[in-house]
Each structure stands twice: as structure tokens, then as C-alpha cells.
Amino acid sequence: MKLRMIILLLILLITVQACTEKDDSEFTDIPIIEAYLCPGKCLTLSVNRQIPFSSDVEYSSDDLSSLEITISNNNTNYILIPLGNGLYVDTTLVIAEGERYDLSFYYNSMHVSAYTEIPVKPLNFEQSETIISVMRMDSTSTPTAGGGIWEMPESLTLTWDNNDASYYIVVIENIEETLDPVRDFGDEDIPGGRFNKTPTTSAGLRLMPQEFQYFGNHRIILYHVLPDYASLYDETTTSSQNLTNPSTNITNGYGIFTGLNSDTLYLFIDEQK
């Protein structure tokens, strides 16, 4: 009796299992747009395709380099000129602060659209130090090595106005032709000459001297960004437990089409003797 029941259940199990449809990963060819609109600069925009997860998907027949991409501003339409490889530019369109720009084109029979506004330039961007001295260290250095009197360098404080809790992001870039590392990186990956802080809604930021990897001149750029750009910094999941589509302000597309504005300061990292 028991055996018969088990066999019955197993047969049922296998039968139903066999009937279960296998889902194929669906793939829709949706364009990836990347455009940062900076005042005083010409508009450049790139269009890309997604990397498909499944190998047997088909892209749409649209040619990435011959799309008719329209940017409208103040009731004027500008057709972007393709440069190849999905890159587009319009030299006649110089971005201006406070203006609104609308993106529109067709891809894979879908209307792709987005808009953005150019935020105001950061005001009263100031730095506490212009030169910071740090000690050169190698892998054999210990904090007490050298024996000489050594002072902890000052930290760098950056301040700006932010009355409306806008998003700001600081990017630091070493502008020396050759990079002169502060310490021996050993087996670690060698860091680039550029690093950034996560977007903030505050009106200032403190940078520790330890964050600078290289000696020499640095450019400190403060970007006034929009929330859609700030949201790119949100943690993204790489786990199947909670994958969802990324947030974007582009309809029928992914990526970023956003305005920003910036101000720049300079800093010199000196070697402490």
C-alpha cells in the first residue's frame, strides 16, 4: 500500500515536472544612453547596446551610428551628428545654465525620451588648505621609522553653499604627467590618479591626507548634480535574490541624461621632509 502510494506520487511528480515550461531569459533591445550636459560645453551623447545575458538573443536592426537623435531647447530642435561608434555631437548647441533640454529618438520601434535641467554653478567653493605635506612611505616603513619629528598633516576641508539640500559630488584628480606614489603599493592594485567621494547633500566635506595616493598638483572639482545622477551611486545588487531594473530617468532606455555644473580648486600634495 505504502509502496504503491510512493510510486504514484513519484510518477505524478515526474510527470508534472516534465511538463513544466522552461523559461527563456527575455531580452528587449533597449538603448543605453550616456550624456552629461555641462554649461559652456557642446553636447555629446553616446548610445550603446546592452550586454545580453543569454548568448542567443537578437539585437534590433537599428544602426547605432545612424540614429536620428533630437535635442530640443527653447522650442528649437537640434539633430545630433553621428561620429560613429554610437557617439553623437552637436557643435552648435552650447549648454547653458538653467536651461531645459529634451532628448527624443526612435530605437527598436520605441520612442526613447528624457529631459534634464542644468543646475546652477556651485557658489562659494572654498578650501582650507592649498598645500598638504605627507611623508613618503615604502613597504618597510613603520609608523615610527625614521625617528624624526613628524607632524600629522592637516586634513582638507572643502565648503560650499547649499541651501536647498542639492546633491554635490567631489572628484579629485592628480594632474601631474607622471604619478609619484606616496607609498609602495606592494601587491595591491595600483590606484588611479582620480578618486571621488559619494554624492552628498551637505555643504562641505573633509578629506583626510591619507586619501591622497600621489604627490603633486591635484584638481578638485565640485559638481552640482541632479538626483538622477546621485541615484547612480545607490548600491546595486548583483544577487538574484533581489534584482530589479535600475532606476533611470529615460523612457524606453537606460543610462543617464543629466545636467551638471561645476567649480574647480587646486591642491598640492607636498612631500614632508
Next chain:
Amino acid sequence: MGKNFYSVRCSLILITIFTFYSALAFAQQREYNFNAPGSKCYFRYLSFTADSDYTMIRRPFIFILGEENEEACDLFEKDTLKYSSAFTNYYFVYLPGKVNGSLQRLECIEALVSLLTFNYKFGRSNLFFQVNDTSIKWSDIEEYRLKPVFKNIRLKCENNYLAADIAETGSIQEDFRESAVAYTEEKKPAEDLAKYYIEEEFDIIPENDPLSATSQKTYFGPPDKTNYTLTGVINDNATGEALPFATVQVKGTTIGTATNADGYFTLIKVPADTCTLAAQYLGYEKRLIFLTPQSPDRDFRIELKQQSHTLQEVKVTAYKDDVAFINKAEVGTIKFTPVKMEQLPSIGERDIMRSFQLMPGISASNESSSGLYVRGGTPDQNLVLYDGFTVYHVDHLYGFFSAFNSNALKDIQLFKGGFESRFGGRISSVTEITSKEGNQKQINFGFDVSLLSTNLFAEIPVGKKFTSFIAFRKSYQGTIYDMIFKKFNKSSTEDAPDVGTGPWQKFSQSTEVDSYFYDLNGKFTYRPTEKDIISLSIFNGTDKLDNSFASDIPSFGQARSNFSMNSVDLTKYGNIGSSLKWSRKWNSKLYGNTILSYSNYYNKRDRSSERTLAKPDSNFETNMSGIFENNDLKDYSIKSDYQWDMSQFSQIQLGLFGTFYDIKYSYAESDTVTILDRDGRALLTGLYIQDKIKLFKDRIQLLPGIRTDYFQTTGELYFEPRASLSFSLTDRLILKGSTGKFYQFANRVMREDIMSGSKEFWVLSDGTSVPISTAVHYIAGVSYEMDRYNLSVEGYYKKINNLTEYSLRINANPMGIDYNENFFNGCGYAKGLEFLIQKSTGSLNGWISYTLGEAKNHFNEYSDAYFPANQDVTHEFKIVGLYKHRRWDFSANWIYATGRPYTAPSGAYTITLLDGTAKEFFTVTSKNSVRLPDYHRLDIAATYKLLMGWKGDKKRRELGNVSISLFNLYNRKNVWYKQYVIEDGEIIETNVSYLGITPNITLSLKLR
């Protein structure tokens, strides 16, 4: 001596006759048949008490045996002892003399004494025997082993009266003197209360086993009372612990009931006071109790004994039980007792929640959740009541273990759906847990040590009225703990956000991982009277998960200033709950209890980095960035429940309840940006009434009920009508069904976030963005009982409205972000079929279960159509086998479940950020459109009983046991989730698996 006796008698008559004239005018002897005609022990005897109270047996007894061929009534007429002022309090029993010289009657006397004194309930110190038959000699008394039955025996031998121990001295008043101090219940030797193991070679139960003596029928006479109400309590014989939800049934009838949470029962319309009762409780020996006219009809105490030498069964009552008359009406009820859970395989701890997962309808493939996924519901839709207060979070260590220490639990019941009106506030199911009160008789201690935790408990009774139970369990970072911890530790490191940690942290970085969980259970019970019980129950379980590291760079060259950086990844969560309960048995038909309770669930997560710069001027500069999450739920409740056993046909239960919720949740990124901050406070109050109706000789049981809630936030009334029905077609075949409406006011909302540790939080409905969830259940089933097997099939359909999910994926537009908009509302349904075949007898037993299920949700934000819910499992097959061989118990279970759904990426892309770095993004397929591979695993366990004493002893005390288990024996790599990265323009998929083969060993020892 003889003259003395008569002269004393004469003088006493004169004195007493007046004094007791009026009393005696009402005092009436009673005549009974002992056994039925034809029996060798058939005779008529007379009882007499001056106060006509024949139920009070806490008094001296004098048994008088008449002369040869003398009838009991003649003896009674002739006897004058009963008028003696020295014996006014005595209980006289007049026995007819021997017939035609046969001494056979002497054989029957012990049975009668035992019967009338309730098996010597108050000892033998006040039992006396007078033999008027001059032909009976002392040697006859010894031959029929009557000497140990009585304190004193007087024989009217040819020459004189003889006392058994006081030879030829003293008067009858002295010989039969009441010894007031002797009214203690007869003490069994202490070790009788312990659990014994009887070697199989000595399988025959010894003749003088006190328990076997009590289950021999000793009364065969006509009944005194018919159709009367009997109330009582069922206890564990060793500890005195009241047994909740045990069943008691009048044998051969359908009359029966179950005890309530305090162990009390009321049997209405017991046909006669000579019936036999069958009392039964999971893990205990079934016991037959033979009622007699002398049995009390209230506060009748039935003691059950834990199964001792037959430890082969971890019996699970599902739907139906031997005498599970009461379970017939209860659709989809599963009951477990922790008594023998140790025999089931486990990861590291005996775990009641894991045991439930072996039953049909409850998902077993989710290793990282102790919370129950019942019939397509989520764990937060399952109400967990612990001694009357709600427990909101049942997970330890990321859900691999439950928060309930099985040593502290007495009884657990799970209602899989369509539950009664007395439960509310949840839309899926109910788990009702009763904790141990502690040994009422003796002090007891015990401990368990396993590779995961140590577990201690103590049971300390104080006097007769106070009992206490305390259990404490704490994990230590052994191999099992580390294995699980690292699974999360690793994934969280991989996904760690860029908090700007510079490479300088490599200097003198110290990682001190200090993670653990513990729980504490306490129960203190006071019984001021026979009718009242006051108990205080306390529960605290806490998990601390620390994956932090600290790095100090103690100055360069000289200690003039100091820079330090702490990266914190600390999660602390747990429950604190307490309830104060007063139960009172107002009368034989009305029982009530009132519970005042507090429950707090807290979950604090701090994943941040803090940098401190200590300057030479002793000032500190600190800045912090990261994620701060805090969920704090407080539940203050009061409720009163009453049960009125109105008649044989109807039992009414009604109650009032009120809960004040205070649920806070905040989520902040860095110490400046608070993304979500909710503080819900509201009162939920209401009442319910339900009526258990039995019709057609209990063949039909109907349980209609209604629950009404008033929720302060919305200011509205909510009505929850419910009903269940069971119909016994034959004694073996039962049809049943139930339906009902259910509301849930506090919900655990899933937050889509990469941290797996705590991605859910509790919020209170606000009526708008988080609406009140509702469900309607329809359940139908059939069960069939065979001699060795039970079969059961149940089907269910649940419609759920107002589900809420939360996504942190912000919908930013150039103009701003509104985080609160990210609550999504949807609906869903779940349906399924469950099959169970259970074998609960024999040395090989167990069960096979199969569930076919579907759970789908619909959220506009995800899809236009219904998509499979995260917990949706189509097929689930489970087989559990237990085998007993001598001192070994072996068990194995195999679980097979088809894969759960997930959302896979359809594509990926990268965006170059302003600093030139590229960030990866995945686009996804439609929600939950693909399935993980099937889940299956085999677990085995063996338990060996440790005994005290020498091999060859008949009975050996059980000291405890050693148990070895192997979880996931064939090391199946069950996929937990998938991880994706983009490498060289391709998406690489890796599987993250659940636990592989995990051995564990547990040593359990206890005093008794």
C-alpha cells in the same frame, strides 16, 4: 479485652446517641455491588459515613468483615462501632463474611480497598481492618497478603482480638486511632518520577508496577451518577506539569474534549460514573482511567507518564489521532511536542520550526529562514504566540536557527489556515507555543552541549504552589556558527559600498569578530488556590552579528596625533517579551484567563565607517558615512478569553483584546540623509465569539465565529467571519472544511536591498501607502484512518489583498527623489493540495508528504500579470523515517522541492561616472520568471540513550543522550541565490549555495 470493649461501647452509646442523633437521622448507609454477578469477587457491601459525604476520602477507613455467611446489611445492623464518638469521622465499609468456609473473599478485599481509597491516595496509615469471623487466623491474613494493605488489623480469633503490630494490647480506639499527620499523598520513591529505560530482555512489566496497578479495573458495580459533568486536570506524573491540549475521551463513545492551555478539561454528560476514560498526550503513554462512584467529579487529576521504554515514536498528530476526536473539527492543525524532537535530524539544534517544515504545506527548502512559509504565505503572515504574547521575529543567525529553545517548550500547535476566531491579526497561519512551567515536585537541572551552543535549564519548585523554569542558551563561535556566519560575511564584503576607505587602512588592521546569539526563557507559576493560576513568562532572544574591523594608525613617528578608522558592520536584533497571565476556573463550566503582555522586536543595523582624527589639542574630529537602519516594534497588549462549556452540544468561547502598537522604522544613509522614517502608533481593539457545536452524536462538528477589530488609524471596524465544519462519515473517514476572513494590521515589508541579513522590516499599516492586508481562505480536506496508517488530503485556496513591498530603488527624476513613494501595493493568491501518509506505530515509523502548490502575486509596478511569489514552490516531497533499535534511535529525512523563482538579468551595461570609473548595471527579465535548480537533501541522525547503573539491571535511569546528526548527507549544493558580475563584456553567473554536509554532535544530560 472483650469485656472492656463492650463496656466502653455501652457507655459511649449513651454519650453519643444524643449528640449525633440528628446527624444520624440523615446519615444513610449506601449499598453497592462489587463486581458483577458471576465474578468470584462479586458481593454486596455497605458504606457508611456519619456525615453522608462519600466523596471525601481524606479520612480513616475501617473495613469490617462479617462472620461466616453473614450479609453486609446484617453486619451493619449489628455493628455499633459506627456510633462510637472516637470514630465519627471514619468511613466504614461492611463486607459480607465468607461463604461456606471458603476464604476466597479475602482475595477481593485489596481491590476494594484500593478502589475506595483511590489507590491509596492518602497513604495507608489510616486504613484499618476488623475481622469478625473467628475462624480467620493471622496466617490467613498473611497468606492473602492483606497485612501491608492496612495499618492495623484486629482479628476476633477464638481466644482474642489480635492487632497486627500491637499484639494484644490497647483498645480498639487505640488500635484504630486516626493519625492526622499521615494524610500525605502516598509518596512514591523518588526515582519513580524519573524516566527509566527498561532493557528489552526484561520487557515484561513487573507485577507490582504502581502504574499498571492503577490501570486495572477494580470497580464493577452499578453507577451512582449518570450524565454528569466531570472536570479535571491532566498532568505529567513526573513533574506535575499541566499538559495543554491533551485529549480525554469517554471510552467507547464520542464524548471527549481537549484540555485548555492550563491543562484543565470539562467533560459534559459523562454517561455514568463507572465509565472508563482514555487520556492521551503526544509523547506520553495513553492511560485508561476507571471511574468509580467515589471518583470526584471536579478537580479530577489524571497523571500521564512519559513514554519510557518505548521511545521509538516522535509522533506527530496531524489532523487525526487515536482518540483525536477533538482534532476532527480542526482543519489543518499540526501538533508537535518537543519531548522527543531530539530524534529528528537537525543542523545544530533541535528546532521546532525546522520540525514543522517537514510537514506538508510548509516549505522546507528555505534554509535561511526559521520563519514558516505556510501554504504560500510568508513568515510575517504567521502569528507566533508564545505564552500569549506575539513574537515578531523567530530567526537566529540569519534564520538558520529559530529563536525558540526546545528545552523550554512544552507544547506547540500550528494552525495552517482557516483558523479560529480566537486568533487574529495575521492572514496566513498561527503557531501557538506554550512554555514549560517547570517541575512541580522536584528540583531538576540539565544541560546540552553541541557544536553550536550550550544550553542550560533549571526547574525549581518552591512549596506546593510555586514553580519556576529557567533556560538559557548561548552560541559560541564553533565550526557551524562560523560556517554560516562566513556565508554572509563573505557576501557582504563583496558588496561593500565604497565608503571611501583609503588603502592606508591596511596598516595594523585588526578584525575582531564578536558575534553570537543567546536566548533566555523563564516562567514562574503560582497557584494560590485550586482554581487560580498566575504565571509570568519572560522571553529574550538576541543576535549580535559583528563584521566590523578597526584600524589604527597610531601616528607617524611620534604620538602627537592619531588617526583611526573604524568600519562597522554591526547588526543587533532580537525580541524581548513577557506576559502575565491569570487563569481561573470559575466553575465547572466557565474558565477564563486574562493576559497582560509586552513584546518588543528590535533590529539595529549599522554598516558605516567612522573616521576619527585625534588632534594634538585633544580635540576629536569624527565623520561617519554608511547605512543606519533601525526597526523598533513595541506591542502592549491585554486580552481576556473565556470558555463556557454550555452543554454537551455547545462550547462558547469569547474574548476581548486590545493592542497598542508602536512601530518605528528609520533608514539613513550617512548621518545626514534619512531616507525613510516611519513611526506608526495605533490602538487595535476588538472582540470575538465562537461556538463549538457538536451534532448527531458528535458526527458533525461546527465552529462558527466572528471577530471584530477596530483600528485607530483608519477609524474603521473590520469584521472577520469564520467557520469550520467536520463530518465523520464513518469512524475512519472524516470530511472537513473551513473558510474565513482575516486581517493583518502590522506587516513585515520586504526591502529590496543587497544585504541579506535583514532585508525586512515591520511597519504598521497607515491605511494608505501600507494598507491593511486581508485574506480569505477556503479549505477542504478528507482524512482516513487505517489500523497502522493515517491518510490525509487537504486542498486550500487563499485570496490575499493589499500586500506591500518596498523598494529602495529610487525613482529619481531631475527634480528630486521621494523615498516614501516606494511602497508598492498588490494582491495575490495561493492554492495547493497536500497529501500525508503517516505511520505512527511499530519500531519503524514516520511519514511521507507531498504538496502541490502555487503562490502568485500581482504588483502593477512589476508586471501587468500575476508573477510567482518569491516563496512559490510547485512540488515538495518529504519523507521522514524513524527507527528504534534498543538504546538507539535512528532517523532520516529526505526533502525534495522544485526550485523557487528568481529574477535573472536579461542584460547589463556600464556607465562611466564623473570620476572616470565605470559602474555596472543589470537589466532584468520579468519578475520571478526563472527558477532555481531543484532543492533536495538527506539528513540523518542517531541518538543513543545514556543510562545510569550497571548493564543487566532491570530498570536503568535515563541520564540523557548523545546524538549525532549529519545534515545534507550527500553534500548537495543547493542553490540559495545567484550572483552576477560583468567581465570582459560578458555576464558571469555564480551560484551561492546553502550549507553542504554539516555534522553535529550533541550531548544532553539531566538530573531527571
